[in-house]
Amino acid sequence: MSEAVPYVRDLEFSYGAVAQVSPLIRRVIARNPSVFTFHGTGTYIVGRGNVAIIDAGPDLAEHVDAVLAAVCGETVTHLVVTHTHIDHSPATRHIKRATGAPSYGFGPHGGGEGPAVEEGADRDFVPDHRVADGAVIEGDGWTLEAVHTPGHTSNHLCFMLAEERALFSGDHVMGWSTTVVSPPDGDMGAYMASLEKLKARDEATYWPTHGPPIPKPQRFVGKLLGHRRQREAEILSAVADGAATIPEIVALRYRGLDPRLRPAAARTVLAHLIHLVESGRVACPGEPDEASHYSAIV
Secondary structure (H helix, E strand, O other): OOOOOOOOOOOOOOOOOEEEOOOOEEEEEOOOOEOOOEOOOEEEEEOOOEEEEEOOOOOOHHHHHHHHHHOOOOEEEEEEOOOOEOOOOOHHHHHHHHHOOOEEEOOOOOOOOOOOOOOOEOOOOOOOEEOOOOOEEEOOOOEEEEEEOOOOOOOOEEEEEHHHOEEEEEOOOOOOOOOOOOOOOOOHHHHHHHHHHHHOOOOOEEEEOOOOOEEOHHHHHHHHHHHHHHHHHHHHHHHHOOOOOHHHHHHHHOOOOOHHHHHHHHHHHHHHHHHHHHOOOEEOOOOOOOOOOOEEOO
């Protein structure tokens, strides 16, 4: 059995206030707390004078006003988006309208979307500039390298701030919780491969969009990988023992779970089962979905 994930959840903040969290990074937290966003969306401001804004946040006037107040007297040169969920990208259009800054992201939201188990998709966002894996965005005294990390969504990007060896990890890696992976746009095989990709890098700190920073991130990512592999083994064992449906597996493997999180757990189990079917360890008739009956391949 893998060791427990060493979650980090302590965070001192005030909604709407701008906090200088490192020499080049400021953060403003939106008042949109939930079981999926923790305290709310953390919008990051990078640099001084000519700045980038990462994950402008939800469509909340209070938050838009707070971010604009935080950069008053400065020039916003880039609006950077990690992915297109409604707690991350919708405020981009308001800040673009106010500042004239162009937006940067991997692309619009991916094709498919299952039941809304978390904050939902922003299908209106289309970046002014599409950013591929390894692309570099440069500003006044700061440099961001894009790292494509599909899994949570197909268009998820992390961004490495070279001057501080820091990674803005979006929702791909969060210190306070595991990440929801909901098919069809969410993909567990891709998610685990993206974790492996990050584990091989050498950033010193992660700044997730939700929750506090993550020190020693490679160790943390290793624990997340161990957790996912353990969960996969538990699901495979449950199927081998005769649990044929997703509700049966959730009831067996997620005892004591907050009822509000059961739909998300069901989507994550589906993501694992799809990965197990694709890797030839579990069978089901037809394409795997939430209504399928699953059996182990002996």
